[in-house]
Structures are given as C-alpha cells and as structure tokens.
Amino acid sequence: DARADKNSLKLDVNVFKEKIVHHLRCTIGTSEKKASKLAWWQALVATANELIFDRLTQTQYTHATKDTRAVHYLSAEFLMGRLTVNNLVSLEVYNTAKSALQELGIDINELCEEETDMALGNGGLGRLAACFMDSLATLAYPSVGYGIHYENGLFRQEIREGRQIERPDSWREYGCPWEVCRPESVQEVPIGGFVETQTAPDGSIRKVWHPEHMIKGVPWDIPVVGFRGASVTILRLWESRPTESFNWDVFNAGGYVDAQNEKAAVETISKVLYPNDSTEAGKMLRLTQQYFFSSCSLRDILRRYNRTHFHDYGEFAKKIAIQLNDTHPVIAIPELMRLLVDEEGISWDAAWEIVTEVFSYTNHTLLPEALEKWPVYIFEKLLPRHLEIIYEINYRFLNEVVEAKWSGDDEKKRKLSIIEEGPCKMVRMANLAVIASRKINGVAEIHSKLVRENLFPEFSTLWPDRFCNVTNGVTPRRWMLACNPGLAELYNEIAGKDWPLHLDSCAALRPYADDPQIQKRFMDIKFKNKVALAAEIKKLCGVEVDPHAMFDVQIKRLHEYKRQHLNLLYILHLYRKLLADPAMRIVPQVFIFGAKAAPAYTLAKNIIYAINVIGDKINNDYRIRNQLKVVFMPNYRVSLAEKIIPAADISEQISTAGYEASGTSNMKFSMNGALTLGTMDGANIEIVAEAGVENNFIFGMSVKDVQELKAKGYNPWDFYNSNQDLRAVVDWLDSDFFTEDRQALASIKHSLLEGGDPYMVLADFASYCAAHKRAEEMYADKARWAHAAIMNSASMGKFSSDRSIEDYVHNIWKLKNYEIKDEI
Ligand code: 26V
Numbered sequence: 001d002a003r004a005d006k007n008s009l010k011l012d013v014n015v016f017k018e019k020i021v022h023h024l025r026c027t028i029g030t031s032e033k034k035a036s037k038l039a040w041w042q043a044l045v046a047t048a049n050e051l052i053f054d055r056l057t058q059t060q061y062t063h064a065t066k067d068t069r070a071v072h073y074l075s076a077e078f079l080m081g082r083l084t085v086n087n088l089v090s091l092e093v094y095n096t097a098k099s100a101l102q103e104l105g106i107d108i109n110e111l112c113e114e115e116t117d118m119a120l121g122n123g124g125l126g127r128l129a130a131c132f133m134d135s136l137a138t139l140a141y142p143s144v145g146y147g148i149h150y151e152n153g154l155f156r157q158e159i160r161e162g163r164q165i166e167r168p169d170s171w172r173e174y175g176c177p178w179e180v181c182r183p184e185s186v187q188e189v190p191i192g193g194f195v196e197t198q199t200a201p202d203g204s205i206r207k208v209w210h211p212e213h214m215i216k217g218v219p220w221d222i223p224v225v226g227f228r229g230a231s232v233t234i235l236r237l238w239e240s241r242p243t244e245s246f247n248w249d250v251f252n253a254g255g256y257v258d259a260q261n262e263k264a265a266v267e268t269i270s271k272v273l274y275p276n277d278s279t280e281a282g283k284m285l286r287l288t289q290q291y292f293f294s295s296c297s298l299r300d301i302l303r304r305y306n307r308t309h310f311h312d313y314g315e316f317a318k319k320i321a322i323q324l325n326d327t328h329p330v331i332a333i334p335e336l337m338r339l340l341v342d343e344e345g346i347s348w349d350a351a352w353e354i355v356t357e358v359f360s361y362t363n364h365t366l367l368p369e370a371l372e373k374w375p376v377y378i379f380e381k382l383l384p385r386h387l388e389i390i391y392e393i394n395y396r397f398l399n400e401v402v403e404a405k406w407s408g409d410d411e412k413k414r415k416l417s418i419i420e421e422g423p424c425k426m427v428r429m430a431n432l433a434v435i436a437s438r439k440i441n442g443v444a445e446i447h448s449k450l451v452r453e454n455l456f457p458e459f460s461t462l463w464p465d466r467f468c469n470v471t472n473g474v475t476p477r478r479w480m481l482a483c484n485p486g487l488a489e490l491y492n493e494i495a496g497k498d499w500p501l502h503l504d505s506c507a508a509l510r511p512y513a514d515d516p517q518i519q520k521r522f523m524d525i526k527f528k529n530k531v532a533l534a535a536e537i538k539k540l541c542g543v544e545v546d547p548h549a550m551f552d553v554q555i556k557r558l559h560e561y562k563r564q565h566l567n568l569l570y571i572l573h574l575y576r577k578l579l580a581d582p583a584m585r586i587v588p589q590v591f592i593f594g595a596k597a598a599p600a601y602t603l604a605k606n607i608i609y610a611i612n613v614i615g616d617k618i619n620n621d622y623r624i625r626n627q628l629k630v631v632f633m634p635n636y637r638v639s640l641a642e643k644i645i646p647a648a649d650i651s652e653q654i655s656t657a658g659y660e661a662s663g664t665s666n667m668k669f670s671m672n673g674a675l676t677l678g679t680m681d682g683a684n685i686e687i688v689a690e691a692g693v694e695n696n697f698i699f700g701m702s703v704k705d706v707q708e709l710k711a712k713g714y715n716p717w718d719f720y721n722s723n724q725d726l727r728a729v730v731d732w733l734d735s736d737f738f739t740e741d742r743q744a745l746a747s748i749k750h751s752l753l754e755g756g757d758p759y760m761v762l763a764d765f766a767s768y769c770a771a772h773k774r775a776e777e778m779y780a781d782k783a784r785w786a787h788a789a790i791m792n793s794a795s796m797g798k799f800s801s802d803r804s805i806e807d808y809v810h811n812i813w814k815l816k817n818y819e820i821k822d823e824i
C-alpha cells in the first residue's frame with residue numbers, strides 16, 4: 001500500500017535510485033547519459049517532493065478537520081537559503097539519497113551546490129523568519145508564513161578591484177522545483193483612487209472607496225518540512241500580476257503598448273527586494289509592496305476562515321493570531337479594519353475588538369532611521385481609505401486613551417500620535433503597531449528593556465502588560481546537524497540522537513570539557529572544517545591560508561553600528577607591530593569577513609574597499625611571514641555562512657552596546673564551538689551567561705557606559721590624542737600606503753573624527769585590543785581553548801528557535817500542536 005511504498009522510498013537505496021532515474025526521465029525529460037548536474041538535482045528534488053507533498057496533505061487535512069487555531073507570520077522577508085539538504089535530513093532520507101546517488105556515480109554535495117539560495121531577505125530579520133518556519137513545522141503548530149514572491153532577492157555581490165558591485169539575483173530564472181503555484185487561491189487587491197462619502201436618508205454615513213486599479217496576487221507555496229516529518233507547513237509568497245480588467249480599456253482603445261506599460265508597472269510590485277537603504281528612492285513602491293502582500297494575506301485568512309464560519313466573526317480572534325514581523329506588514333491593521341467594517345459590514349467597535357485581539361508586533365531595531373514613517377501624501381495617493389481609518393484610530397486613541405491618562409497634556413499627545421506633524425506630515429507605523437497590538441516584543445532581554453524604556457516609554461506606562469521579550473533563536477537542524485555533520489555525530493554519541501529536538505541535551509557534553517580525548521575529538525572536527533574552509537577561501541579569494549591559524553570571523557551586513565571598521569583598526573594595529581619588529585612571533589591569524597553594503601551606503605562601501613585593499617597589502621607582505629591574513633569572501637549569504645560558521649575559532653560580535661537588537665549568528669557560532677569576542681549587547685549577554693564569561697572575550701562599554709558617555713558629551717579626539725597606537729592606525733587610513741584611492745580610506749578616518757564617531761569606535765579601541773590579546777593567549781593554550789569551545793557549544797540549548805517559538809506560543813499565540821497521522 002501507499003504507506004509501505006513511502007517507507008521503502010525512505011529506507012531502500014535501490015527504490016530511491018529507481019525513483020531518481022524515473023524522475024530524471026519522466027519529470028525532467030532527459031537520460032542518465034546526458035543529464036547535467038542541474039537535471040540530477042531537479043530529479044532529486046522531485047523524488048523528495050513525493051514525500052513532502054503527501055505529508056503536506058496530511059497536515060492540512062488534520063488542521064482542516066480539527067478547525068485549529070493558527071498563527072499567521074507576516075514578514076516582508078524570508079531568507080530561506082537552500083532547501084535540499086535540510087529537507088532530505090528532515091525527511092530522514094539524506095543517507096539513502098546519498099548512497100543512491102553514489103551508486104549512480106554522483107556526489108550529493110556537488111548536486112546540492114547547484115541550488116541557488118532563496119535570498120528573499122536582507123539579514124537577521126529575514127533569516128529569523130526562516131528559522132521560525134522550521135521550528136513551527138517541527139513543533140507541528142498550525143501556521144502559515146506570508147510574504148512576497150520577489151522575482152529578484154537581495155543583490156548578488158561581486159568584488160572588482162576591491163569594490164562591491166551589485167548584480168541582480170534571479171533565483172528562479174530556470175524555475176524553482178520546491179514551489180507550487182496555487183491559482184485556486186488568487187486574490188485581487190484594490191489600490192489608488194478616491195473615497196466617496198455617501199449620506200443615507202437617515203443621516204448615516206457610508207464611505208465608499210473607488211480604487212483606480214486592481215492588482216492580482218498569485219500565491220506560490222513553498223513547503224517547510226518539520227524535522228522527522230512532524231508536519232509540513234506552508235510559506236505562501238505573493239506575486240503581483242495585472243488583472244484582466246486592468247488593461248482592458250486601454251487595450252480596446254488601441255493602446256496595446258500603453259497596456260503593456262501598465263502591465264509592467266504592476267509586475268514591478270513584486271520585482272525586487274529592497275536593500276536596507278536609507279535613501280528616499282522607491283518609497284512609494286515599498287509601501288505598495290507592503291500593502292499588496294498584507295492585503296493578499298488577510299484576504300486569504302478570511303477566505304479560509306469563512307469556509308467554516310460563514311462570515312460569522314464571533315470566533316475569528318479565537319482561531320486567528322497574526323504576528324507582524326517588524327513594521328513592514330503593519331498596514332495590515334487598517335486593512336483588516338477596512339475589510340471588516342467596509343466590506344463585511346461590522347461595526348467599528350466590534351471590528352476594533354477583533355483587530356486588537358488578533359495582532360501582535362515584534363520590534364527588531366531601535367535605529368531611528370529604520371523606524372518606518374510614510375508621508376501622508378503618499379497614503380492619500382495609494383491608500384486614501386486606509387488613511388481615513390488611521391486618522392479615526394488615532395482620534396479615538398488620543399481623545400479616549402491618552403486624554404484619560406494625561407488629561408490636557410498636548411505634549412504627550414504629540415509624542416504618541418500616529419501622525420507626526422511638521423512640514424511633511426508622516427504616518428508613524430510603529431505607533432500604529434503598538435496601539436493596535438495585543439503584545440509587543442523585543443528580540444533579546446536587553447533589547448526588550450530598551451524598547452520599553454527608550455523607544456516607547458509612554459506606551460509602556462499606559463499598557464505595561466503588552467510589552468514582553470522573546471529572545472531569538474536559530475534552528476539547530478540547519479545550523480548544526482546539516483552544516484556540521486562531524487559535530488552532529490559527536491552529539492549523537494554523547495547526547496543521543498534527539499538533540500536536534502531538545503538542544504538542552506547537548507549539555508551532556510559539558511562534563512567532558514576537560515577530557516583530553518573528547519577535546520581532541522572536538523578540535524579535530526573543527527580542524528577538518530577549517531581545512532574545508534581554507535579550500536573555499538583559496539577558490540573564492542585566491543588566498544592561501546593555514547588551517548592551524550586562528551580563524552577570526554566577522555560575517556554580517558555592513559553597518560557602522562556593527563563596527564567592521566573597529567576590527568579593521570585592530571588588524572592595522574597588529575600589522576604595524578609586525579612591521580615595527582620583524583622578529584616578532586604572534587599567534588598566526590586569519591581574519592575572515594563577509595558583508596553586503598546597501599548600494600547607496602557610501603561609507604559602508606568604503607569599509608568593504610578598505611578591508612580588501614588592506615588585506616591585499618598584508619597578504620602579500622613577505623616581511624610578516626604569513627602570520628597574518630585578511631580575506632573578504634564575496635557574496636555573503638546563507639549557504640556561505642553554512643561553510644564559514646563551523647570553521648570559526650573566534651566570532652566577532654562587536655556592535656556598540658545598545659544597537660544590535662539581538663544578533664543570531666552569535667548563537668550559530670557558539671553552537672559550533674567558536675568563542676565570542678564581543679560587547680555586552682543583544683543576545684551576547686544571554687549567550688555568555690549560559691556559556692560562561694570566562695569562556696569568551698567580553699570587552700568595551702556597556703549600554704549604561706554608552707549612555708553616560710553620550711550624556712557627558714563624547715569627543716573622539718580625546719581618545720585619538722591620548723592613545724598613540726590608535727592615532728597611528730587612524731592616520732594610516734589617510735595615506736597612500738594601501739591604495740591610490742586615498743579618499744576612500746580617508747573617509748573612514750573622517751567619520752571617526754570630524755564625523756563625531758557616532759558608534760564610539762575609538763572609545764572601545766583599547767579594550768578591544770586587550771580582548772584580542774586575551775584570545776591570542778588562550779589560543780596558545782590548546783587545552784584551555786578546547787575547554788572553552790566545548791562549553792560554548794554544549795551550553796546553547798536556550799538558543800534553539802524551538803524555545804523561541806514555545807515562548808511565542810505560551811505568551812502570545814496560545815496555540816495547541818497536533819500530531820499529524822497518515823489519515824488520508
Ligand atoms: C534597517 C535599516 C533601514 C534603513 C537604514 C539602515 C537600516 C539598518 C538596519 C535595519 C534593520 C532591519 C531590521 C533587522 O533586520 N533587525 C535585526 O533583526 C534580527 C532578528 O531579530 C536581530 O538579530 C538583529 O540584531 C537586528 O539588527
């Protein structure tokens with residue numbers, strides 16, 4: 001029967017082999033003789049999909065028959081990366097597939113390299129959403145992820161003569177075999193136009209929106225496979241298309257070309273993911289993207305709800321939870337009000353009660369430039385009815401809630417208003433989110449505290465119970481089991497095979513932290529990973545590095561607050577010492593960077609350039625006898641992180657305290673046995689609390705120190721003038737020692753001095769150097785280092801995204817999970 005067939009596909013190498021060949025011939029349409037690697041990979045995916053879609057059907061059947069409560073995770077970004085290895089591991093067919101392919105003369109690793117990353121995200125926020133999908137599926141909570149089906153993900157980065165060049169990322173140019181289009185769930189979304197006020201004979205008023213356009217939303221589903229097939233959930237991404245009605249009139253009037261232009265304009269909505277740019281460009285389109293996917297998602301939720309509830313909204317808030325991943329989907333709040341009031345005929349008060357029960361909001365950054373505000377004039381053009389609804393929400397909030405608490409206090413009203421007054425009136429999306437949400441959370445303890453105390457102090461006085469913390473986590477399936485098989489095998493032996501589901505059980509390794517045999521085993525695994533990374537570095541950067549050297553890694557988006565330039569100043573400092581004393585022997589070190597800069601962020605791009613030219617100089621300076629290497633790995637992305645992280649000795653987490661909301665790579669590094677060299681910021685604080693400060697290298701100002709220095713008046717010149725080493729390396733940037741383009745490097749010096757050094761790089765420099773010195777000393781003591789590496793890896797139970805999801809479930813979503821049986 002069907003079940004026996006599935007089992008034999010899972011376990012029997014011959015059956016698996018036959019299936020792959022079958023799909024190669026009958027699905028892909030080629031033969032073993034002439035198939036390309038890509039074709040083999042497609043056949044492998046088709047084979048996996050047989051199991052995946054069956055499991056998906058079982059999951060959806062269970063949820064439909066039980067009318068389950070579900071969470072809907074709305075996110076403009078899902079940084080999924082590659083899916084093949086994870087899906088095969090989760091289906092428990094990885095080894096079967098590997099052997100089957102081996103017998104066909106094919107290396108499974110080579111096939112997996114054929115897959116283009118799904119890079120539908122900028123960084124932390126998007127990758128977090130992807131880890132959460134993995135945990136939701138694994139824990140079998142009823143859930144849907146909703147986002148945008150970007151035609152182009154985050155740009156591909158090339159480095160030419162040290163400089164970043166952006167290239168389009170067409171991830172599905174030749175089709176993506178994981179996704180399936182669902183024409184039966186297409187939505188239509190109105191936009192533009194004007195609002196008409198109709199007064200009935202009884203004097204009651206009705207608002208009628210006459211939109212200018214309709215946009216079609218086409219859903220693409222990507223199945224997310226829970227570990228060991230616990231459940232298969234769906235990531236549903238919306239693609240924009242012109243509706244048939246859209247260009248009909250123009251078309252008939254003989255305007256074939258005009259119609260094609262309008263078609264192109266609509267398709268633009270889901271064309272490209274915006275990089276975290278601080279520029280004004282594309283504001284209009286960005287809001288359109290956000291509204292488009294939020295509206296499609298809400299209509300999809302309502303359609304599914306009404307299949308069983310027939311427009312009776314009494315149960316809506318019992319069945320539906322919606323999580324807003326940052327402010328990007330916050331337009332869903334007025335959109336749900338509009339759908340309920342204008343289209344479903346529910347009273348304002350009843351609709352508001354539903355809305356405020358359903359939504360919750362996660363904040364991911366305190367950076368003022370990242371808090372979204374939209375000009376009112378853009379709203380008037382695109383979403384005139386939503387603007388009215390926002391005004392109404394605001395009016396009631398200010399006159400009922402704020403007035404009751406702070407009667408007559410106009411200053412409070414000005415601060416808390418959704419509308420920012422001024423020459424250009426703005427809609428503050430974060431204020432709207434807080435006013436309408438049941439819960440508001442930050443992403444690490446310290447960040448949640450700052451959200452309460454610095455970002456929304458008045459709101460948290462008003463509604464203390466709404467604010468909470470959910471510390472981020474990452475999936476151990478991708479970030480340990482799949483990317484570090486050597487380490488996974490060690491944990492299988494020490495902690496049993498269920499550790500990817502119960503990461504706390506990795507603590508079983510801690511008693512062995514001083515056991516010489518286990519230390520050797522652990523460090524041998526690390527060394528093998530470093531050998532593999534060294535080969536990758538040779539391939540991508542052409543630089544030879546010694547795997548015995550200390551691998552010091554900083555991989556993350558390029559931003560001043562993350563302080564890649566602090567790292568660079570230390571590298572210059574080491575280099576300078578080596579040049580001054582050619583006989584000096586140091587711990588050999590390889591500094592590894594990976595980072596994309598937003599295309600319009602000039603200083604960030606100059607820092608990338610500086611890393612490359614300084615690296616080039618150092619790597620080719622025979623005087624330092626290969627004791628120091630600096631490599632910039634191009635096109636940093638999920639699949640590259642999976643190769644780098646298992647090979648890291650040092651994890652650089654050096655943001656100015658108070659600026660990195662959480663960080664998530666910090667957790668991945670620790671799990672894989674790297675030691676954190678970092679500030680007391682974000683989740684670093686919680687990581688070292690678990691793994692031991694003595695097993696990591698903490699340095700620099702605390703949040704309190706930063707606040708105090710700012711209050712007292714920070715002057716970077718004080719540090720520059722009083723520290724000779726610091727002055728020497730800062731001045732070195734303004735020289736032609738490294739490059740003809742002296743201006744590019746001098747701009748970094750300029751920002752650190754005349755620019756006021758907004759992220760206090762100079763203030764933390766001395767302490768940073770001291771931390772590096774401690775790291776170098778510890779690295780020379782092999783047993784001490786192994787102890788620390790093991791303690792880090794074995795203490796990361798808290799940072800499984802399963803724990804984060806359980807926190808969301810218990811404190812916010814209130815879901816039950818369901819065992820998925822083979823029922824149909
Ligand atoms: C947005 C923008 C937009 C305009 C200019 C510069 C800029 C810089 C940063 C951002 C951040 C977007 C939100 C984000 O990705 N936050 C990250 O979320 C992670 C998951 O919670 C967290 O671990 C990171 O610390 C946080 O930066």
